[in-house]
Amino acid sequence: MTLMSYLLYLAALVGLAWLLAVWMARVYGGALPSALLRAEAALLRLSGAVPARGMAWGAYALAVLAFNATCFVVLYLLLRAQGALPLNPDAIGGLAPDLAFNTAVSFVTNTNWQAYSGEAQLSYLSQMAGLTVQNFVSAGTGMAVAVAVIRGFVAARGTTLGNFWVDLTRSVLWILLPLSVVLALFLAWQGVPQTLQGAVVATGVEGQEQVIARGPAAAQIAIKQLGTNGGGFFGVNSAHPYENPTIASNMAQSLSILLIPVAFCFLFGRMAGDRRQGWAILAAMAVMFVAGLAVVHVCEVAGNPALGAGANMEGKEQRFGAMLSALWAASTTAASNGSVNAMHDSFMPLSGFVMLVFMQIGEVIFGGVGAGLYGMLLYVALAVFLAGLMVGRTPEYLGRKIEGREVTLAVLAFLSMPLGILVGGAVAATVPQALAAVQEPGPHGMSEILYAYASATGNNGSAFGGYGAALPWHTTALGIIMLLGRYAIIIPMLAIAGSMIRKPQAPVTSGTFPTHGPLFVTLLVLTVVILGALTFFPVLALGPVAEETARLAGQSF
């Protein structure tokens, strides 16, 4: 029964993503109905972009940075000044500088790390014009970059990767927006509020007066899931009954977390003109996802005997139970989404281990929209380079050689993960101002630290709730690390794409290193595990692994 539900979920996911990829291929290829093309052209003219002009990787990266920098400045000012701006029925004041910095970075980098509580600290204007807008464009940025990177690997020899403004516009207008409208309507039907009126004051059955926060939630939640943003309208995110009222809304949101990342695998295969290439990447991701999900499921359903028989229900909504919480937890950490429907801090140690690994390897198991695919292509490049020599040719992927320049860039991109997680985490584990955030002592506290810094580096956004990430030290440090985790990968990946597209494509022969099929999938999984996960094995040993072995010995933290 449980297995059937999971299989049904995966089948629905793959089916929908496959269909979506067909549409996405048309969107990015410009094969749209002429009415849409005219609308798009009008909008681009308005913004002053020259859509016909292709961009070399440097220009593309500059456009990404310029656009995101502008977004950051606007959002930062908005958050600081929200108290004086309209659409603020609950009269909420502006955010402190460090929190505004953290929040602005968080939403611009598609992380949606929430050091604030939405309903208490943000006005409707900040939520709608600030965060929801960023939910769209930060997701659109990731998708545009992914499409540019794909072109670098698969398109005919040339110099340009496409036009950022066109790719961004198309991602938002023709993919994110329509999907969000459908999902938002569905969620509103299931009971998620979408209103501009302020909080409701009601007297409950216990006779106490309570303030029930509400607002324009459905729209933001739809895009928070589809765009792997994860920043909820309410502080407790999708565990809140207004964000996620029913089993149906829960399933729809679980699906939409992974929908676009999975579709990107298919899109890759389509654009490469060899769908097996997309399937291979998807298979590698799926193998790791299912393995992780299985661990989380078993841990959560079995529960902690020290606390009595039954599943581990601490920090979980009774409505969803262990299984739906496990599925959500695995999906949200795999996909760099970061929304939660249960409190990850309360999960079993090995579940925490899985979630940490999913984030530490760089959010490449499906990953963020677009970001997951270009992150995985980084591992593909490394896997091909390491093992490709074993067929007696210098390594090549999709006919293009991987040489010194690409390896240098890949190593640079790869370094951002240990830099953010290990260096950031090490400082957080020693500096007293940072240590104050730890709620539990011992290995679980270590997991909390690691989780926060892995989440920021991987642009995930979820957290172990016990960790006091609102301290000025962390809002600043995590903000910087979110920037590192986003742009220290985007820029080298675009550079790799720019270098690849200049190379001739060797035709496929029986001497070509096969990059599809079970053998390559195994190789790719092993590369991710050995290069990605092993880097963090020592710290994992001190966190969740130590916690688990202690738990087995009857000790708890």
Place this chain on the structure above:
Amino acid sequence: MSKHDRPADMSGLYPAAVRQSIAKLDPRILWRNPVMFVTAVVAGMTTVLGLRDLLAGMPGAGTSLHIAAWLWLCVLFANFAEALAEGRGKARADTLRATKSETRVRVLGAADDDPATGSETLSTALRTGQFVHVAAGENIPADGEAVRGVASVNESAITGESAPVIREAGGDRSSVTGGTTVVSDWLVIRVTAEPGKSFLDRMIALVEGAERQKTPNEIALNILLVGLTLIFLLVVVTLPAFASYAGTTIPVIVLGALFVTLIPTTIGGLLSAIGIAGMDRLVKANVIAKSGRAVEAAGDVDTLLLDKTGTITFGNRMADALIPAPGVDSHRLAEAAALASLADETPEGKSIVDKAREVLGGVPAMPPRAEAVAFTAQTRLSGLNLADGRSFRKGAADAVIRLTGKIPPQALAREVDAIARSGGTPLLVADGTDILGAVHLKDIVKPGVRERFAELRAMGIRTVMITGDNPLTAAAIAAEAGVDDFLAEATPEMKLDLIRREQAGGRLVAMCGDGSNDAPALAQADVGVAMNAGTPAAKEAANLIDLDSDPTKLIEVVLVGKQLLISRGALTTFSIANDVAKYFAILPAIFVAAYPGLGALNIMGLASPTSAILSAVVFNALILVALVPLALRGVAYRPASAAALLRRNLLVYGLGGLIMPFVGIKAIDAALVALNLA
């Protein structure tokens, strides 16, 4: 191929290699190999800390120094591998250097001056453009081009081939190499290389590895290894912070040991040895690579352009069948064909006699007082007139018809047509005025080439046959040899076009050539192999030179290139897969004090934290030296498709690399405990 197996006396190389591995500890040299440099730094640091503890009388100093010793050994083993690889080249360079000697030579004012008028000078003083007269028994003092005379030259000093070769002015055999000896006659040579820049000098530098530059793939791999080292540096330097949070401290020496076992020392230590050994394998095959890049490119080749003559066929047409006319006994035809060819010394004639011998079981001896009739362009016939008046002739069909005045029977005429259509050459045999039958002369494809091409196809390499034959003949031979494509009536321009076309499709092309007119194509090809006997222009344009002047060598070069790349990839994969076991050895050892539960990670059941750390370090050093022979010899390589190669190598070096260290570390741990060393 016995001349290729110069059994270099390996045993003599070891003492020199051991001395070299210590000399290579010089930081200025070590710096060129970042992974090993880092290992040496850690080893030095561990030594200093160990000595400090020893002097302070602290416990554990012995273990520290023990670890330090194995870290130093790891560096020395890597140096040893490189020194051994270089040593083999050096041995060969020394024999080459022996042929370089200062002699007195006769310089002429102009090419056609009388040798007697020449002035004597030292061979080392020769300059480009001077003319030198070299007589029989004298050494050729410098690289040059024969401008006058014909001589047989012994080139064994360079090629190892003891049979002398002909060098003559003009044509494609005019190039001479300094250090070779004129055996008979004399030559006037125009010097083409300055002293110190001759072919011999270049060869010495190459085999010695003095001019060795890292190849593109080697550089890229080095960058990755440095990157991995940097990542593990981050892992190790941040670990004390996490450990202190957990309430434990990790000794610096243990951190150093963890660091060295995690960084890719195995491949880092063997990388340059693999490269040098790969070049050495080429040298053993008597091919000189002008750059390492060409060897790497050889592994990537997609299309091989092969000359028909000498590579695919024996180069001469040979009798393939004797076809009697209707009513003629096959023995009678064979006898007549043999008699008509007895006096014919050409390979074709000999092959007809051989074919007749197959039919008859023996051939008639040359009859007494028989008169040979030689082939002329007018008659286009050759044969024998016997003393008894009988005459035997063989020749082109129309010539024999004119001679006999008879038209061959219809069945025979059909056979003759069929032979011509199949790309062969039909000859008719006549006894007096009787046409007895036909001889089918054809290009004979060398045995084994068909299988060789099938292997190449499995490896994804396309073969294209280049021939001056007409398309009909070319197609027939191409089909028989199993090449993928052919270029008939080929001119140098057509070759160049073909290469450009292949390259435009993203393919890498290899070819070999010897004539001056091959130079543009050799330069255009990604891998160009020039025959040593070829012209200086061809040798200049190519990036590989085959000293044996054997066109089939091209295939060997491709295989050497592939083997080099596979060896590199296999050891890289092995090295990185090793890390898993090392984590399981060291992590429980360093954390078990803080969290006793983490002892569960000690899945190998190592005796104690100290023995676990020491075992990992010892394994790390021993695996490096254990793999030296593999690095020098190259990974076993059988031609197969990429998928099959990947499956096999991933299983052996990937899975093997995962499992083996678990076994090895456990065994070392047991040994250390048994020896009471930990």
